[in-house]
Amino acid sequence: MSQPALLALADGTLFYGTSIGADGETIGEVVFNTSITGYQEILTDPSYNRQIVTLTYPHIGNYGVNAEDAESRTVFAAGLIIRDLPLRHSNFRATLSLSDYLKANGTVAIADIDTRKLTRILREKGAQPGCIVSGQGIDAAAAVEKARSFGSMAGQDLAQVVAAREPYPWQTAEWKLGVGYTVQSDPKHHVVAYDFGVKHNILRMLAERGCKLTVVPAQTPADEVLALDPDGVFLSNGPGDPEPCDYAIAATREFIAKRIPTFGICLGHQILGLAAGGITSKMKFGHHGANHPVQDLDSGRVMITSQNHGFQVDETSLPANVRVTHRSLFDGTVQGIALTDAPAFSFQGHPEASPGPHDVAYLFDRFIASMEQVKRET
Ligand SMILES: NC(=O)CC[C@H](N)C(=O)O
Numbered sequence: 001m002s003q004p005a006l007l008a009l010a011d012g013t014l015f016y017g018t019s020i021g022a023d024g025e026t027i028g029e030v031v032f033n034t035s036i037t038g039y040q041e042i043l044t045d046p047s048y049n050r051q052i053v054t055l056t057y058p059h060i061g062n063y064g065v066n067a068e069d070a071e072s073r074t075v076f077a078a079g080l081i082i083r084d085l086p087l088r089h090s091n092f093r094a095t096l097s098l099s100d101y102l103k104a105n106g107t108v109a110i111a112d113i114d115t116r117k118l119t120r121i122l123r124e125k126g127a128q129p130g131c132i133v134s135g136q137g138i139d140a141a142a143a144v145e146k147a148r149s150f151g152s153m154a155g156q157d158l159a160q161v162v163a164a165r166e167p168y169p170w171q172t173a174e175w176k177l178g179v180g181y182t183v184q185s186d187p188k189h190h191v192v193a194y195d196f197g198v199k200h201n202i203l204r205m206l207a208e209r210g211c212k213l214t215v216v217p218a219q220t221p222a223d224e225v226l227a228l229d230p231d232g233v234f235l236s237n238g239p240g241d242p243e244p245c246d247y248a249i250a251a252t253r254e255f256i257a258k259r260i261p262t263f264g265i266c267l268g269h270q271i272l273g274l275a276a277g278g279i280t281s282k283m284k285f286g287h288h289g290a291n292h293p294v295q296d297l298d299s300g301r302v303m304i305t306s307q308n309h310g311f312q313v314d315e316t317s318l319p320a321n322v323r324v325t326h327r328s329l330f331d332g333t334v335q336g337i338a339l340t341d342a343p344a345f346s347f348q349g350h351p352e353a354s355p356g357p358h359d360v361a362y363l364f365d366r367f368i369a370s371m372e373q374v375k376r377e378t
Pocket of ligand 1: 312
């Protein structure tokens with residue numbers, strides 16, 4: 001029998017629905033994501049740590065979940081809010097229903113609420129803390145208080161909370177239909193990848209392009225990374241506010257100074273911006289979805305991109321040696337930067353998709369080309 005559930009926002013708005021996950025309660029910053037598919041990749045994206053995700057697409061769970069589509073070792077989203085869970089899932093790759101997966105991972109989730117109303121509140125007032133309570137004996141006033149106790153995402157260093165504790169090697173390349181995951185057995189470049197909450201598809205796409213990877217914990221000092229003699233350094237995505245990640249900003253400054261090819265995605269992009277002397281700020285409701293138009297300012301091309309961020313690099317703060325390479329066509333904010341005096345560049349959205357379109361995959365090729373060029377010059 002299904003259990004009742006309640007979503008309480010910090011502003012006092014209450015949404016009564018049905019529990020589709022674990023019994024219990026959860027708090028987090030509520031953000032809306034406009035992806036139509038990819039709920040499993042979204043739930044397991046470590047960048048959603050301490051965030052409760054509502055999906056604007058009404059039917060979620062249709063194709064179930066499977067063991068291969070996880071973007072990390074577990075569910076990281078603090079909770080899930082959807083309109084409608086189908087009675088049955090159907091897909092040849094499915095091994096579990098979304099509801100059973102949420103329960104198995106202890107994730108609190110609510111369905112049967114008006115997600116359009118919720119999204120309008122988040123758009124108008126901005127992302128705000130919320131609390132989902134599921135099971136019997138729900139106390140609405142206590143849920144609102146718990147939502148308010150969350151505070152703000154600003155100032156929270158969560159990269160070191162979710163990151164790996166020990167370095168590890170990575171060789172798994174991309175997934176192919178009928179084959180599954182492949183392995184890179186003939187690598188040409190050694191990349192040290194900082195794990196701030198890295199999504200696996202980034203590592204797979206680098207491995208696919210000839211990289212042998214050593215993934216290191218978020219707080220690994222630059223000299224330990226340099227001792228591994230990398231051809232390039234990768235700065236991963238990750239949760240929370242980039243500004244308190246002073247250890248990562250300091251390390252990145254050293255890679256720039258030593259002219260090590262450096263590529264950053266999302267939190268990694270924000271860290272490169274901070275290392276270069278810029279500042280970051282919290283956005284009103286951020287960008288979360290798989291349908292965001294972004295322009296490559298060099299080629300003029302418009303790409304449809306995958307996005308998941310609530311902070312941004314402020315354009316006016318950037319020094320003269322930082323070039324803006326990509327811009328969001330939704331709100332004009334910075335989506336990519338490149339240093340003019342070092343082989344370092346970054347992208348705010350997700351070139352690795354998972355979920356989403358692959359329009360920006362060429363940035364992985366650009367990183368490979370940057371490592372090849374530096375090798376030719378030295
Ligand atoms: N996906 C990410 O790396 C997100 C970066 C950062 N936590 C933000 O919200 O902006």
